[in-house]
Each structure stands twice: as C-alpha cells, then as structure tokens.
Amino acid sequence: MKISGAEILVESLKKEGVKHIFGYPGGVVLNIFDVLYNEKDIKFILTRHEQGAIHAADGYARASGKVGVAIVTSGPGATNTVTGIATASMDSVPFVVFSGQVPTMLIGNDAFQEADIVGITRPCTKYNYLVKDVKDLARIIREAFHIASTGRPGPVLIDMPKDVSAGKTDFEWPQHVHIKSYNPTYEGNKRMIRQAAHEMIHAKRLVIMAGGGVIISDASKELKELAEFLNAPVTMTLMGLGGFPGSHSLSMGMLGMHGTYYANMAVQNSDLLIGIGVRFDDRVTGKTNSFAANARIIHIDIDPTSIRKNVRVDIPIVGDVKRVLREMLKDLKEEGKKKQWSAIKKAWLKQIDKWRKEKPLSYTYDNKVIKPEFVVEKIYELSEGDAIICTEVGQNQMWAAQFFKYDKPRRWLSSGGLGTMGYGFPAAIGAQLASPGQLVIDIAGDGSIQMNVQELATAVINKLPVKVAILNNGYLGMVRQWQELFFNERYSHSRLDVVPDFVKVAEAYGAIGLRASKPEEVEPVLKKAFKIKDKPVFMDFVVDWREKVYPMVPAGAAIDEMIFEEEETKTEKKLKAVK
Amino acid sequence: MRHIISVLVENKFGVLSRISGLFSGRGFNIESLSVGETIDPTVSFMTIVTTGDDQIIEQITKQLNKLIDVIKVIDFMDVEHVEREMVLAKVAPKKEDRAELLRLAEIFRGRIIDSGSTTYTIEVTGDEKKIAAFVELMKSYGIKEFARTGKVAMAREGKKQR
Structure with missing residues (x-):
C-alpha cells in the first residue's frame, strides 16, 4: 500500500522508538502536521520558538541518551534552528531535525520561506540530507538516526520538500544500515592500550582528565574502577561533570579557566596525563605550550581529529572510551599492583591534598546580601544532589559547575563548546519530559533567561515542574567581570538597566514566581519551589552584583597562573591606600 | 610543505561543497582541485593540492576521513607516485x-x-x-x-x- 512521505516520516519515527517530538508548524510541513493530528504514540511538544524546540530536543537527548527529534518549517523556521544545531554539534549531542522545504521544483527560485538550510547547516551538522525523492525517505531517516547516535554523536538535519512529504510510495523500513564510507573506530589499538597501562603503573604523578566522552560512552563505571585501581586523582572538564562522582575523594572537580586550584596544579605538575573523551578545548588548556609541560600525554577519544589538534599527544588511542577502558583495566590487572607503587601514589595524593587545603574552592558568605554561590550550594544541599541541573552561559554556568557536586552522568546539561545563552531553560523542558518526576533545575542569569523566556508557555501547558533559579545581578555578569578585570571597569553595555520583574513574568504565563532578596529567604524559596509538582517556577534571587567567578585563569595564560578572590581584594585595598 | 591529497568520495550532489567547506571553515588553503568520476559511477576521485605543516596536513587528512561521504584519503607525500x-x-x-x-x-x-x-x-x-x-x-x-x-x-x- 502506498502511503505519503509524511506518513512514512511518522512511521519511521515509531520504528526508531521516538516518544516525543519538539517543533513548530508552518506552511510546507502541514502534510506532516496533519498526520500528527491523530497520533497517539508520539507526543508532540509545541514550543514557542524553533530555537526552543532544538534546545529541548538537545536537553532530552543529553538527559536520556536517546536521539532527540524536532520538526520545523522551511525558511525562518529552519534558520531559527541553527544556533541549537551548532550547540549540539560542539557538544556531540545526537538529534535529528526535520526541516520543511519549498517544493522541489521551486528550490533555488527564492520562493516564499525558502532558505538553503542544507548549505547553511553543512558545517554544524554531523551530516545533512535534502530528500529529493519520497522513495529514499525511509532509508534516509534510518541512516540519519544511525549517524546521529553512533561514533562521535551529533545532530543530523533532513530537509524535506513539500512534494516529498505529499508524495506517495510503498513504505519499506530498511533492516540494516550500510554506509560504506562511515565506519567509526570503536576498538582501541591493543598495543597502544598496553603501552598506556604500562606507563600508568610506573607514573609518579598521574592525573586522569575526564570529558564528555565518558558520559556519552556510558563509561562512568569503568572510569571509577580505573581511578580506584590506580588511586589516581580525577579532574573533569565542563562537559565531563558527572562522569566521575564529584563527591568522591579522588575527585578534584573541574579544571581550566574557572577550575579548582588543585586540579590545575595537579595537571601542571603531573608526569602522566590521561585525557579520556576530551578534546583539550582552549578553556581547559589555557596557553597550550605550557599545558602539562612535563607530562607524557595519553589521549583516548573516538574522534581521530580531536587527537593532536590542540596539544601534543604521546600515546593516542582512537576508540570508544568504554571499550578502551575495559581493555586497559584488563591489562592493568594483569600487571597487578606493586608494593612500592602505592607509596608513590600516596605521596602524590598528599601533595594534591596540600594544594586543596591551601586554596579550596570558596567564597565569602555575607549575611546582608545573597551570594550567588550560596544559592547554588543551597540547591545542592536541599536537593541532596539528586537533580538534573541545566545552566545558561556565563557566571551562572561556572558557579553551577563549581558548587554543585555531580555524582551521576546525564545530570549536568550545559552548553560547553558553543556557549549558548538561552540554552538552559528549553533544555530543562526537554530533560523534564525525558525524566518525569525528577527534579530539574535551570540555573540561570537575568540576561540569559530572557533569551528563551517564551518557553514558559511550553512548560505551563505541559505541566512541567521545571525550576528556574535566576541569579539576578542586573548585569551580563561574566562580561562585566571581564570588563572590571581587564577593561578598567568600563562597563560597556553589560548593565541590563531594565530587568523585568521575573515574578510577574512567571505569573503572566500562568507559572509560579518567587523571590528572595536576603540570604535567609533563599532556603524557604527553594523549599517552596521544590514542592511544586505541576507548574514551572521562576525563583528570582537578587544577588550581589559585585561577585565574580574565582579562581580565574586570564585568557591566554597558563592554567596555573590563576587569580583568586583574596588577592584581588588585597590589590583593591592597596589601590585605596594609594588614593 | 606542499601535499597532493587524493580523496575518493561518494558521487553525490553537495559533496564538493562539504570538502571545500572543510578547507575554508578551518582556514586551510586549496591550491588546486580536480574532480572526476571513477570507473564506478557512484564514486568520484578528487585530487587536492594544499600546503601546510605536518600538524595541518594531519588535521586535513583526519578531517577529510571524518566526512561521511569520504571513502578513502591518500596523501601522496608518503607514496612513490x-x-x-x-x-x-x-x-x-x-x-x-x-x-x-x-x-x-x-x-x-x-x-x-x-x-x-x-x-x-x-x-x-x-x-x-x-x-x-x-x-x-x-x-x-x-x-x-x-x-x-x-x-x-x-x-x-x-x-x-x-
């Protein structure tokens, strides 16, 4: 029986086990939306902006590990997805976007709502398709899901002209996917793995640096086993948070620009650094030629292009993190623990502990004004760490990374690579749909929450109890911080002058709005918010606008050249004395 | 260093643009480029002349290999040709x-x-x-x-x- 392209699309999604689609209708996708009208098995989530739909599909994918799905119309609908696609591409998030396109015969004619979205998204998708014949549709969808979710995952876009979704053909779901030019390497080179294991045993100052690849590859268990077997300290990149338990005694927290002092010191003084599922981003390495300058570097990643892109690597291992670690553990156990070895490792851990005590991650509590770090700490305490935390980008993101300890993977959703403001709230909506009943909190700033605030409607209509903690300082805080430290306090266009009343904004959409202006109000507001199970909640925390994220490595400096809070107040005092 | 890199690709529309986009997007230069069908009409053969130090050439060949439509990459610098x-x-x-x-x-x-x-x-x-x-x-x-x-x-x- 011949069915339409639109029906094939929906049937194919069912074959892929899709339960939720995010999106927004428009002219050329009406055939598809007509099929969705009576659809019972798949729930369609209408967002209020296509960017919201893409971030929601992204959040859904990150929280669940499944492939997210979004459907948008042609032209502006499609171009509105670009930021979200680029966000997912940088952070290796699997989803498939279906964009409508003008009828095949009109392509290239500058037709109404036409955009060359395949051309526009070519550099920020893992792959993309323009479907020219409805007969290819089922195969393309099957391939798209396969490409999105395998190897180093990423977003795939399928552009569907109107005549393709209307055209009819027999539906045949391909049993197998065969793309002759796409064969990711999963198994690591055995000789390299053995060599790596050998060096790990003999290293005196070993550091494990875990990234997002650990989470994507579902290798947290193996990583923990490795760290405990070697008694090796672990630091995580922003994307790796939750890949190793943050509350574990071997965890040093995050490294890099706003990483902990002890993590950065440990990396800089290590003699062997193992990067696992990382890409040595510039926010992590600082000045690359003085990064871990005395260490041999082992780099495990599924993407060969990540290796030797930014830093030199002594032992490259291309493969799936989980499989490589399993193989490595086998080798390590064969070599066995050596007696003299544990003493050496202990001495190294002791040194790290010294650094940890010297300069712990800290802030100065104030009983008059709310410190943003205090809010994050309270969220951690009251949720007992059992929450999915989404973030926007800027100071809010860094405090959320520093003061909440992520013990499990897929509990930390943040735009790491692209740094997309406006990501967190729609991502939280996607995460909440993927994990009903789970506490989902977006830690936001007053700037970034306004970038996708329209999604309040989506959360209200779908009764999603997403909590948004707005660290409201009236500024684009991170921009202000850089201007204060590096641009002589010339706050050019970083003050938000008019910040809306977020309580009223929430109420206008039918959500709950709460506010805390004093430190003692923080806990009651959070407690009240956590009890609400059927509506989104905006919590407006009026925080100290002067507060900065510390420690900080200035851009271009080595990661052990950090600035700290107390040093800064000291110089301030000195300046005052001079005046 | 000057390298001649041959790339076997799927003969589909848009592939040339993926290859050239890879070069332009990363600031690599293409000195010359020739494309033609192989004996197998579903496969095209591209020959690219480019320059760069070892690290850049390594990135170019790796990035080319990573493209879904690329079947094989040969750097003739390493080959008698x-x-x-x-x-x-x-x-x-x-x-x-x-x-x-x-x-x-x-x-x-x-x-x-x-x-x-x-x-x-x-x-x-x-x-x-x-x-x-x-x-x-x-x-x-x-x-x-x-x-x-x-x-x-x-x-x-x-x-x-x-």
Whole structure:
C-alpha cells in the first residue's frame, strides 16, 4: 500500500522508538502536521520558538541518551534552528531535525520561506540530507538516526520538500544500515592500550582528565574502577561533570579557566596525563605550550581529529572510551599492583591534598546580601544532589559547575563548546519530559533567561515542574567581570538597566514566581519551589552584583597562573591606600 | 610543505561543497582541485593540492576521513607516485616567432590543437616542473588565454603507502 512521505516520516519515527517530538508548524510541513493530528504514540511538544524546540530536543537527548527529534518549517523556521544545531554539534549531542522545504521544483527560485538550510547547516551538522525523492525517505531517516547516535554523536538535519512529504510510495523500513564510507573506530589499538597501562603503573604523578566522552560512552563505571585501581586523582572538564562522582575523594572537580586550584596544579605538575573523551578545548588548556609541560600525554577519544589538534599527544588511542577502558583495566590487572607503587601514589595524593587545603574552592558568605554561590550550594544541599541541573552561559554556568557536586552522568546539561545563552531553560523542558518526576533545575542569569523566556508557555501547558533559579545581578555578569578585570571597569553595555520583574513574568504565563532578596529567604524559596509538582517556577534571587567567578585563569595564560578572590581584594585595598 | 591529497568520495550532489567547506571553515588553503568520476559511477576521485605543516596536513587528512561521504584519503607525500597536469595556452606570437614557437612546443611534447591567423592554442601535459618551465617560456610570446586542469596523481605499481 502506498502511503505519503509524511506518513512514512511518522512511521519511521515509531520504528526508531521516538516518544516525543519538539517543533513548530508552518506552511510546507502541514502534510506532516496533519498526520500528527491523530497520533497517539508520539507526543508532540509545541514550543514557542524553533530555537526552543532544538534546545529541548538537545536537553532530552543529553538527559536520556536517546536521539532527540524536532520538526520545523522551511525558511525562518529552519534558520531559527541553527544556533541549537551548532550547540549540539560542539557538544556531540545526537538529534535529528526535520526541516520543511519549498517544493522541489521551486528550490533555488527564492520562493516564499525558502532558505538553503542544507548549505547553511553543512558545517554544524554531523551530516545533512535534502530528500529529493519520497522513495529514499525511509532509508534516509534510518541512516540519519544511525549517524546521529553512533561514533562521535551529533545532530543530523533532513530537509524535506513539500512534494516529498505529499508524495506517495510503498513504505519499506530498511533492516540494516550500510554506509560504506562511515565506519567509526570503536576498538582501541591493543598495543597502544598496553603501552598506556604500562606507563600508568610506573607514573609518579598521574592525573586522569575526564570529558564528555565518558558520559556519552556510558563509561562512568569503568572510569571509577580505573581511578580506584590506580588511586589516581580525577579532574573533569565542563562537559565531563558527572562522569566521575564529584563527591568522591579522588575527585578534584573541574579544571581550566574557572577550575579548582588543585586540579590545575595537579595537571601542571603531573608526569602522566590521561585525557579520556576530551578534546583539550582552549578553556581547559589555557596557553597550550605550557599545558602539562612535563607530562607524557595519553589521549583516548573516538574522534581521530580531536587527537593532536590542540596539544601534543604521546600515546593516542582512537576508540570508544568504554571499550578502551575495559581493555586497559584488563591489562592493568594483569600487571597487578606493586608494593612500592602505592607509596608513590600516596605521596602524590598528599601533595594534591596540600594544594586543596591551601586554596579550596570558596567564597565569602555575607549575611546582608545573597551570594550567588550560596544559592547554588543551597540547591545542592536541599536537593541532596539528586537533580538534573541545566545552566545558561556565563557566571551562572561556572558557579553551577563549581558548587554543585555531580555524582551521576546525564545530570549536568550545559552548553560547553558553543556557549549558548538561552540554552538552559528549553533544555530543562526537554530533560523534564525525558525524566518525569525528577527534579530539574535551570540555573540561570537575568540576561540569559530572557533569551528563551517564551518557553514558559511550553512548560505551563505541559505541566512541567521545571525550576528556574535566576541569579539576578542586573548585569551580563561574566562580561562585566571581564570588563572590571581587564577593561578598567568600563562597563560597556553589560548593565541590563531594565530587568523585568521575573515574578510577574512567571505569573503572566500562568507559572509560579518567587523571590528572595536576603540570604535567609533563599532556603524557604527553594523549599517552596521544590514542592511544586505541576507548574514551572521562576525563583528570582537578587544577588550581589559585585561577585565574580574565582579562581580565574586570564585568557591566554597558563592554567596555573590563576587569580583568586583574596588577592584581588588585597590589590583593591592597596589601590585605596594609594588614593 | 606542499601535499597532493587524493580523496575518493561518494558521487553525490553537495559533496564538493562539504570538502571545500572543510578547507575554508578551518582556514586551510586549496591550491588546486580536480574532480572526476571513477570507473564506478557512484564514486568520484578528487585530487587536492594544499600546503601546510605536518600538524595541518594531519588535521586535513583526519578531517577529510571524518566526512561521511569520504571513502578513502591518500596523501601522496608518503607514496612513490606519478602526477600529471594539463594546460591549454593560447599564444599570439609575432609573425617571425611562429616557427620557433612550434619547435618549442614540440620540445615540451605539446600539441597544437587550434590555430588561427594570429594565435596558436597549445596543449601540454606534464608534472609540476615541466608545466612551470613551459608557462615561463610562453610568457615571452604573449599568452592570451590560459587554462589548467589541476593535478591528478597515482601511486606507482607495488609502492605502498609508507
């Protein structure tokens, strides 16, 4: 029986086990939306902006590990997805976007709502398709899901002209996917793995640096086993948070620009650094030629292009993190623990502990004004760490990374690579749909929450109890911080002058709005918010606008050249004395 | 360092743009590029001449390999190979130079493929050095039009990639 392209699309999604689609209708996708009208098995989530739909599909994918799905119309609908696609591409998030396109015969004619979205998204998708014949549709969808979710995952876009979704053909779901030019390497080179294991045993100052690849590859268990077997300290990149338990005694927290002092010191003084599922981003390495300058570097990643892109690597291992670690553990156990070895490792851990005590991650509590770090700490305490935390980008993101300890993977959703403001709230909506009943909190700033605030409607209509903690300082805080430290306090266009009343904004959409202006109000507001199970909640925390994220490595400096809070107040005092 | 990189790709629309986009998006340069179908019509063969230090070339070959439509990448820097390029030059010599020009073309094993009352069009095939020498000589006779194919390359028999 011949069915339409639109029906094939929906049937194919069912074959892929899709339960939720995010999106927004428009002219050329009406055939598809007509099929969705009576659809019972798949729930369609209408967002209020296509960017919201893409971030929601992204959040859904990150929280669940499944492939997210979004459907948008042609032209502006499609171009509105670009930021979200680029966000997912940088952070290796699997989803498939279906964009409508003008009828095949009109392509290239500058037709109404036409955009060359395949051309526009070519550099920020893992792959993309323009479907020219409805007969290819089922195969393309099957391939798209396969490409999105395998190897180093990423977003795939399928552009569907109107005549393709209307055209009819027999539906045949391909049993197998065969793309002759796409064969990711999963198994690591055995000789390299053995060599790596050998060096790990003999290293005196070993550091494990875990990234997002650990989470994507579902290798947290193996990583923990490795760290405990070697008694090796672990630091995580922003994307790796939750890949190793943050509350574990071997965890040093995050490294890099706003990483902990002890993590950065440990990396800089290590003699062997193992990067696992990382890409040595510039926010992590600082000045690359003085990064871990005395260490041999082992780099495990599924993407060969990540290796030797930014830093030199002594032992490259291309493969799936989980499989490589399993193989490595086998080798390590064969070599066995050596007696003299544990003493050496202990001495190294002791040194790290010294650094940890010297300069712990800290802030100065104030009983008059709310410190943003205090809010994050309270969220951690009251949720007992059992929450999915989404973030926007800027100071809010860094405090959320520093003061909440992520013990499990897929509990930390943040735009790491692209740094997309406006990501967190729609991502939280996607995460909440993927994990009903789970506490989902977006830690936001007053700037970034306004970038996708329209999604309040989506959360209200779908009764999603997403909590948004707005660290409201009236500024684009991170921009202000850089201007204060590096641009002589010339706050050019970083003050938000008019910040809306977020309580009223929430109420206008039918959500709950709460506010805390004093430190003692923080806990009651959070407690009240956590009890609400059927509506989104905006919590407006009026925080100290002067507060900065510390420690900080200035851009271009080595990661052990950090600035700290107390040093800064000291110089301030000195300046005052001079005046 | 100058590298000749051959890329076997799926013969589909948009593939050339993926390859050239990879170069432009990362600030790599393409000096010449030639594309043609292989014996298998579903596969195309591209030959790209590019320059860069070892790290850049490593990135280029890795990034090419990562593209879904790329089947195989060969860097001929590591391989004993032959390379050829073809140029067409329309030259307008003075009347007294016409005979000499024909002799020169012969030295380069060039063929006259068109001649008018004032011009000759010469076809020459060869490796980089030969083409460069030919072009240099022709300049003095006044090149009116000039076209070149870009390089193609092939490994010598039995010489595997090092």
